[in-house]
Amino acid sequence: MIWRFGLFDSTFEPLASTHWALLAALGLPLLLGLFAALFSPKRALPVALASLPVLASGVVLLAAFEQAGLLRWQWEIAGIHLSLRLNGLSVLLLLMTQVIGVAAALYTPGYLRLSETGPLARWLWPLMGVVLSALSLIWLATDLLTLYIALELMGLAAVGMLMLSGKVPAIVAGMRYLLLALVGSLTYLLGVALILGHWGRLDLQGLAEVIEPGPVAWFAAALIGAGLALKAALFPLHAWLTPVHENAWTPVSALHAALVIKASLFMLLQLWSILLPETFYAPRVIAWLGMLAIVWGGLLAWRTDSLKTLVASSTVAQLGYLMVAFPLLLGPDIAPLPRALAWEGFWLQLMGHAFAKAAMFMAAGNLILATGESTLKGLAGTSRRLPLSLLVFGIASITLMGLPPSAGFTAKWMLLQAMIITQQWWAVAALLTGTLLTAAYVFRMFRYSFDETAPRHRYQPLAPGMDMIALTLALIAFALGLLAHYPLELMHGGSP
Amino acid sequence: MMTLLLALALLWPLGVAGYTLWNAYRRPATQRGYFSLLWLSAVWPALLLAYAGEAHWTINAWMLGGEWELNSLSRPWLAFTALLWGLAAFHAKGYFAAEQAKAQAGDQDAQRRLLRLALLWPLTLLGNVLLIIAQDIASFYLGFALMTFAAYALVVHSGSDEARLGAKAYLILAVVGEGLILGGFLWAAGEADTLTLQGVREGILVAEHGSWMAALLCLGFGVKAGVIGLHVWLPLAHPVAPAPASAVLSGAMIKAGLLGWISVLPLGSEQVSEPLAQFGNTMLIAGLAAAFGAALYGVFQRHPKAVLAYSSISQMGMMTALVAMGLVAPEVWPLLWPGLVLFAAHHALAKGSLFMGTSISEHLPRWPLPLIWALLALPGISLAGAIGAGMVSKWGVKSPLYEMHHESLIKLLSWAAVGTAALVSVALWRQWQQRHKGGSNPEQWGAWLVAIVAALLTPLWLPLPAGSIEMPPMKEWLGIVWPFPVGVLFAAIGWLLTRPLKGKTLPAGDLWWLYAGVVSAMLVPIQAFGHGCGRLKSASVVTAQKAEETLMGHITRLLSGESWLRHHTSGLMMVLAVLLAALLMWEGQR
């Protein structure tokens, strides 16, 4: 399990160009964000030009990994060891972050121009940059200190982004999120304190070698697990999520739902696979909660009246799928085949959901922006006037429902296969129920939008490309399912 | 040349139907004539074909393999059928002139009805021609079905309630009949592994259940031929159908059933098995029962066309009895069948002219009334066998029976002719009662007059084998003629006797009302069951709705737990941490 995270020594030293690419991947988003705060871009074209080097850095890192396999960087600054690693999974997640980040950035100028955003809009750019840089760092970092720094940076910037709309409900929800996120980090820090106190080191590779099952590892795992579960909005600690998205700006919601909460989940899985490699019950607790999450999130999304709440609640349910896979990834006596299947299904589901959810938030944002209504009932008649936005919503829903040929389908297929091999019938039932509930809330939304009897309202025209960006993301989620072979190979790459 | 004529005979009506459609599509309704010369000519190639001589065609590409033939039987059959269709078409042009004027004046209902009739008339004709020349099962059945179902439009033409009832009766019985025929054909063809009618005949002869196949086919064709029990559509449909349609229905199409019998039954074969002979006896009795029963019931009818319909049933009963003789006494058949064909042809033309006559009596031309009634009576007298072709045809069937010593049957047939005479006189009387002034068109009475002449002179133009028909010798005349005056006398006596009833009559369609009563009685429990199911359904819908409401209420209450979760998130985080720690410790300590 640990080797899958790339926690072993590398064979090759990174080249100079790789160093630069790494620096660009980590620093450029932040730098560009600050730059954009000074000259806030009004069009998508400069944003597109500026984001080219960021994407290029990702591609260079991908090429470097293809060439050399696992890469590691280590520095020692004033007695503190910092380390990064680049394996197939990190490259994939990094690319995903960059693509979604760039899409959100491209979407932003049009959105800001069309909606009344107020004076705080300028702040969105640096915060977005911080979030993207911190996310990139989280995918790469392999010591608890760097992870902590990146987590805190990301959390604070995310809270800031979510509250930029400045409305009272947004501030109340954001304040709740801020406090919970900070407390979650402190809980995580407490767990790190135990690890540091007992083993005296923070680098994951070293810890993976020295950690043995014992009370300290368990306490640390419990604290870290609870803290990160709170930040990752895992059921039942998810309740802060929906109000936050309810009032946030569309690109912010897209980034947050697609990436930010995934970072905490990524850390949780990585740290637990070091601390609790052979534990039976803890992953099952998470899986049971995941089943509840699937049902609960589905029901919430099904019964809600607000479009954004629907999309946000569906995130809760989709996280449930990932939680259900925990006992297949962690624990004693898991055969190699289901473990490999679950590993691939887990990350494919995570990435498919990220792209689809970002696309869905953008499509929902487009609908809300054009109609001026945020309720489902307000969508009546959009089938005639905004077919493209609805199409994007539909394609994204296909991924969420797990219908072929989307990434959601491939991922769920693998997870199902692994569950059937290990005979976890409850998980299978939860997965199928989730699909049904997803279909229920998606079709409920479509039923409202295909109401032909609605009077014709004046719709605000959308900026060019806003639908196309969302469509691209939704199609990427599709392509991940169709061309799953390559990313799956990358996830496996770099085995010792 | 023959083949070209054949193709023309079949394709011409199709082309006429197509032209009618094209015409309706292209021309405005106010200038549209439905009964053009082209339309009238639909049957002419077929008529020519009948006189062009005998021929045989095998067309492998046609369906399951076409086997068509013009032989000594089908030639005269095609001749009288085509002639009647042609005359009826002329008559129709006159008959529908008033309606066409209405249609051109903008009556959309009339337009629709006329278009339907003009379109389906040639198709019905096509089916009739095809079934006559067909010698393979598929073509025969195709022609029969086409004729049967296209003729629905002819019956329902006027669209009144009575017409609908008649058309309903016609269609129900037609479907039953088609089903029986199809079943019989499939069974017989499968058993004998054949695709031709000849094969079916031979198959029925040797098959173990040959009599049952014969029964199926006979009943199926019997619907068309008005065999007793299945005849009920005739008196319902004829009074409501337009006169030309009645003429072809009663003259030509009814004979298709007879032709069906002759085509599928192994008549005149020496090795008729015991059950088949038994079946022949049954058929004989049924035929005679129809001949007498229809006459007895028919004389009490008020509508002249209903009377004539019963007369058709009676006449067909006689023909049924004669066909049955082919099974009961096979040796008589070779001598009998030309007489039977002449009988059928004469009946077709005579009944056709009688039906056309009903339209004449409803729109009397400015001629002296006695002349008109004399002309109206002529085909009837002929039908009773007192003059002209009727006498010849009577002799044509009588003489073979004499030769083979079936005197009792001859007596019965003579008494049946008394019934015919009585029916015809009642029909004329009813026509007299219901006569109307109002001019007939030249086409109308022209076609009628030609039909009368053709009926009286049938033996002269019918292409029967030479020498098969001869004039009756003088000494037999009395034996042939006597039923007519007796019948008229009976009718007069009957009229005198039934005067106290003050015109109360029995309903047309006799057994139909019994059938309808039985079926609706049977439908009652089914309807009750249906109502029960409907109630059950609505009850379960209500229950399901209630259950859904309750469920939704529960879900909504459950989901309000979300805000509780939001309120207690930090507490839950503490619980989760403690729980995980306790669980891990517990597991680790084990």
Add this chain to the structure above:
Amino acid sequence: MIASFDAIAALDVIEVVLALCLTGSALVCLFDRHLVRACCFFLAFAVSMTLAWWQLGAPWLATAELLLGVMLTGPCFFYALGHLSPGASSPLKHDTFNEPWSRVAMRVVLALAWFVMVGAAIRYVIADMVYSPSEHPLLLAGVVIAASALGAFALHRHLLRRLLAFNILGSGVFMLLAGVAGTSAAAQALISVGLLVAWLGSMLGALLIRQLLHLEGVEALGRDGALKERTT
């Protein structure tokens, strides 16, 4: 190692006093309904923390605490109370939100459970070292502070008090971290980052509280959870 042990043992009394000061000021800060007094006690707590870091031999952390905790985070709270903007009379004096007893009891039980859990964890970590928990009052104070601060965080609805509770919790956690891991470079780096984040978070929180007060009034500060859904 021995030398440091001796040094700590010698300064036992000062440590106990410091631990008591810390615990006392933290508890007052957490549970006093008078908000200005609570904020004052937070300042006192931060000063005690500075002294504690000094005492633990981490002058860099003491400087950071003095700068971030006392000089930057403290004023944030007074800004949130409205004491720094001239002319504005502060509507925030008391926390007027009342909690049902069941909730209070649940939070007390949870805080105790956390106390036991964290205590047990520390016990396991330190069992490998030479230390004994009773001889390390600051560590004990850290456990008490962390558990009670988390309990208070879960209990309170008033946003300012939750913010205070978070800060106290942070300090407690840092104290535990320093207690179990010593003042190694890694630990100091973690704590410094934590202090920075605490300050940033508090600043953001204070700004938001001011904004909420400006937009909606005092009631908005307690509008967590169920109440919010009803009103909107």
